[in-house]
Amino acid sequence: MPRSQRNDNFVDQTFTVIADTILKLFPASQKEKEAFAYYRDGMSAQGDGEYAEALSNYEEALKLEENSYDRSYIYYNMGLIHASNGDHDKALEFYEQAIDLNPRMPQALNNVAVIYHHKGENAQDEEQAEEYFNIAADHWVRAIRLAPNNYIEAQNWLKTTGRADINLFF
Template sequence: MPRSRINGNFIDKTFSILADILLRVIPTTFREKEAFTHYRDGLYTLTIWLIHTSNGEHTKDLEYYFQALERNPFLPQAFNNMAVIRHYVYGIDQNGTPKGLTTESYKENSEIVEAWFDQAAEYWKHAIALTPGIYIKVRNWLKIMRRFE
């Protein structure tokens, strides 16, 4: 296992242990504890994405993002990453050129490519709505592509 992954696991485990201790020690309401549990569960599911992305398993990535958003619908990073997947797999660059497809293949699949690109834009709009000041480059890019009002 690479050293970075070992360190990441150590940090994740340490965070989980400290968070559990803090939840027991600091006076919090049941609702606050429940909210933190949902937040943490959403992050766990979000983290699984990194594993699948590194293996090129984009369909599994999207499944885990949907699960993360079911637990916590306010994860802008999940929306952003879902958009990146849709844009990355069959995307169009800012010049209107299809990424990863030949011109003939793009012409044959243009409706699918456009639908995926539309979906990516919608996911990015959700991320921007949740955190307006964070995804500035994405917002500008969507404006250039005439997909953001």
């Protein structure tokens, strides 16, 4: 049974009814509607912590979804799951795919930066740490340019480490 048919709380039921109504009225092909249904079920499963089910739904959505903007959010959510499971390398793959399709996705840029910053903090040698920190800085600068009121901690880190002139963002 699709997840959208087994939501048991009021908010989920309401969301499902509204989403289904919009989906029926929205001028989209059957394939696009199926892709959205898989995406919606993936988001619901992800919200419930059912990551294997979410990934399965996202994979099905990717088979059907042709719009690169919509695909970028599927990849982004898949990256979130892998990051939350501690598989940072796999998460990076999905975040980078999302960014390739949608370079104006600051949350994906931020998440890539966070992972590289973490890698820099845990690097075995200073040269490798600097390389990771520079990659993090590049991604944070891009994210901050897209969303200047977000990522305040990253802005402070960029400023205190001398990796960016924060005044350039404002």
